Amino acid sequence: MASICILDEFEVHKNEKFLAIAEQLKPELYKKEIKPVSLLTLETKGHPEPVIVDSEPIEELSRKQLKRNESVIMDFGNHHVGYVTLDLVSAGSHQDAPAYIFLKFAERLDELAADSNQYDGWLSRSWIQEEHIHVDVLPAKLELPRRYAFRYLEIKVIDVSPKYSLVINNVTGTSVSAVEREEIQSVSAKEPILQEIDKVSIRTLRNCMQLVFEDGPKRDRRMWLGDLRLQARANYKTFHNTDLVKRCLYLFGGLTFNEGKVPACLFLEPELEPDDTYLFDYALLYGSVLLDYYEETKDRETLEDLYPVAIRQIEIGMSYLNEENIVPDRSGEFWCFVDWGEGLNTQAASLAILIYSMRYGIRLANYMEDEKTAAWLAEKMEILNKSAVEHFWDEEQQLFVSGKDRQVSWATQVWMILARVFDKKQNQKLILHTIEVNPRIRMVTPYMYHHYIDALIRSDEKERALDEMKRYWGEMVRDGADTFWELYNPYNKFESPYGSVAVNSFCHAWSCTPTYFLRKFYV
Numbered sequence: 001m002a003s004i005c006i007l008d009e010f011e012v013h014k015n016e017k018f019l020a021i022a023e024q025l026k027p028e029l030y031k032k033e034i035k036p037v038s039l040l041t042l043e044t045k046g047h048p049e050p051v052i053v054d055s056e057p058i059e060e061l062s063r064k065q066l067k068r069n070e071s072v073i074m075d076f077g078n079h080h081v082g083y084v085t086l087d088l089v090s091a092g093s094h095q096d097a098p099a100y101i102f103l104k105f106a107e108r109l110d111e112l113a114a115d116s117n118q119y120d121g122w123l124s125r126s127w128i129q130e131e132h133i134h135v136d137v138l139p140a141k142l143e144l145p146r147r148y149a150f151r152y153l154e155i156k157v158i159d160v161s162p163k164y165s166l167v168i169n170n171v172t173g174t175s176v177s178a179v180e181r182e183e184i185q186s187v188s189a190k191e192p193i194l195q196e197i198d199k200v201s202i203r204t205l206r207n208c209m210q211l212v213f214e215d216g217p218k219r220d221r222r223m224w225l226g227d228l229r230l231q232a233r234a235n236y237k238t239f240h241n242t243d244l245v246k247r248c249l250y251l252f253g254g255l256t257f258n259e260g261k262v263p264a265c266l267f268l269e270p271e272l273e274p275d276d277t278y279l280f281d282y283a284l285l286y287g288s289v290l291l292d293y294y295e296e297t298k299d300r301e302t303l304e305d306l307y308p309v310a311i312r313q314i315e316i317g318m319s320y321l322n323e324e325n326i327v328p329d330r331s332g333e334f335w336c337f338v339d340w341g342e343g344l345n346t347q348a349a350s351l352a353i354l355i356y357s358m359r360y361g362i363r364l365a366n367y368m369e370d371e372k373t374a375a376w377l378a379e380k381m382e383i384l385n386k387s388a389v390e391h392f393w394d395e396e397q398q399l400f401v402s403g404k405d406r407q408v409s410w411a412t413q414v415w416m417i418l419a420r421v422f423d424k425k426q427n428q429k430l431i432l433h434t435i436e437v438n439p440r441i442r443m444v445t446p447y448m449y450h451h452y453i454d455a456l457i458r459s460d461e462k463e464r465a466l467d468e469m470k471r472y473w474g475e476m477v478r479d480g481a482d483t484f485w486e487l488y489n490p491y492n493k494f495e496s497p498y499g500s501v502a503v504n505s506f507c508h509a510w511s512c513t514p515t516y517f518l519r520k521f522y523v
């Protein structure tokens, strides 16, 4: 696990004009009524994952009189983000003791099988969506104040009394999202699995579209720049809510810190605040979000407002270069994200991402008719292309290496391809060679897989890209995904960067991009 880098000095710069523009674009959330559709019985013992052994119509719920340790599991039929209300009544003699109940909301059944008391991950246990509630007087209406991300709800009676039982009625909910439509006309793919992947991508995107593009509605419920970039791309091809992207661009542009750094993520509540985390790659990718937005909307005013923020990120990125024109290795810290892979060395990828962002910088500068900046970036890019090859290309292995131990990873190859350090022919050779060698340091997040698919497509390997999408995202569908997950390692399905899958997010922004690829490159 990389250590968290907390900045000693943290000086926030608020651009009130930008924040006012963002505020005006704050969406009204669309609300929809949701209800559970069935009751499930699970078998957890002796199985690595819980198995549904029985299913009953939801109408059976109000017939159940629950006693100590008895529970019900409701299935809402699909993944939702929203609020839940329920009625509780007593049956039997007078309620002579409080009802003490436990509620657990889950995106996947596995979460219900896990015992939170055993949790020992390093992220807060408070992300696990569970409540212990005393109800002194029945009947009662329970209006849960929290917003949950869930498909399943388990209610367990911790205790009532020998003289009465608990009955649960009228479980209803309200789902929320910044977009009204739930579905988009299905992509014209021939294979059903691709249509399914597209559908799940869209649901993932929709459920993460709230007051901003959230990374995950279960966790972290905030906006990360790297996630925003991919969500915006998928959104252009589906819901086309360009105002929400504009709002998020202004929020990041309006909340910089120290020498003008764009934060890796920001908080909305209790008031807008940047996180004191700088991620080298995320900040550099701000320009890519802006360019995509401009090309999609031709909104000149936004481009003019935010162009200096994007260029500033590249200047800051370049200030980290050492005398050899490479970025020093800070892989031990949470400083350049790239992927969550255990032991991944990010030094070479950070240089590649800097080069990549400079290419976006040049395109932005061209739109702005800022020839001086375009020329300066082009000149520097040449120099960095050379240093990338000189320092990181291993002629013998025909692969890029990273760090002092010359680590070979998938991520490094992918980012060097996207940086276009080589020409297309050589990049194609490199990606095919990478597949053949299958470096031990693999990709684990859909975020990194997005870049891999992108690298394949840009190396004229479109068919292979499609196969890889089917293999990776298709496997999640086969594993029961209603929305795509934060992390999926087909080689280790229980992998978590947080020390426990209990806090992994199973509707996660950065995993929604197959719909973007399918609609952009395969129609």
Ligand code: RAM
Pocket (backbone or CB within 6 Å): 215, 216, 220, 224, 225, 226, 227, 337, 486, 510
């Ligand atoms: C996690 C979240 C988020 C990601 C960061 C780097 O906290 O999964 O999506 O962008 O890490």
